[in-house]
Amino acid sequence: MRIGELAARAGTTTRTLRYYEARGLLPARRDGNGHRTYDEGDLRLLEQIRTLQDFGFGLEETRPFVECLRAGHPEGDSCPASLVVYRRKLDELDALIGQLTAVRETVAGQLRRAERARDELAAEALVPGGPEPGCELGGMTR
Amino acid sequence: MRIGELAARAGTTTRTLRYYEARGLLPARRDGNGHRTYDEGDLRLLEQIRTLQDFGFGLEETRPFVECLRAGHPEGDSCPASLVVYRRKLDELDALIGQLTAVRETVAGQLRRAERARDELAAEALVPGGPEPGCELGGMTR
DNA sequence: GTAGGCGTTGACGTGGGCGTCAAGGCAAGA
């Protein structure tokens, strides 16, 4: 199998495969014309890489999985090094989700505050003898 | 106030301020020497930008807030355009948190499966007349 | 012959928000 066919079967591009080879992640044999040659095992490795990439793993993080498969293990995560990457990624995800959730709540609070201020200004405009001045409540200046 | 002082007071760098000016976000007056000159209002604008940046807003997303302040409004989010950005950012955060949470659960499941497989292999090695062969349970080949 | 379709290497572009030189100007203090 040559590079175009492998790329098509894995749903990726030849550029990506050449990039993986340059990074030492997915080396290829060569035929008489200098063309890259791959087999079904390479497809398996490539699928492993792509799956992890879809999960947001960096390329280097996929390396233990690929090497585990190449060592003959049944799954890419059959090796301790892969489990270490799993756990580290879980920690990273938890930290990131926590940060994003905190930001989300902060932004939601700011939006509610800004909408309330807007509504109060509108009400004030409707009632000429409205609330007293001097009602500054502070903004978001950290 | 010159650029170094403003940067120090805002906890950022002169490079950042020049970058903001190049993007048209925080233009500066010039003194006789061609040096950039800022006032307290600019510090306010800069603090607004930095706060939103800390929340993960892109620079362009801070523009409505800055222009709102420069138009004389009491807060950067006193204008409808800013509220639109708030709501869009909330939607983005919700989508992102949802995706990350789904990935987190998937990875956690993979980790549990891989650990179970490892433990079963270890148990099998301890009990020579252990379970029958042919127990492949499938991996993560999408 | 020639057009098409596959492959090759090399090199530059992308996005975002800056960091990091390089080369120079201008003002104040020892």
Added chain:
DNA sequence: TCTTGCCTTGACGCCCACGTCAACGCCTAC
């Protein structure tokens, strides 16, 4: 006078996973 310390513009680097283009080679079909 010389240093120092601030400022100026311009340009390249970074990260990451590729996209895109250039210029070329090989094989097949018409």
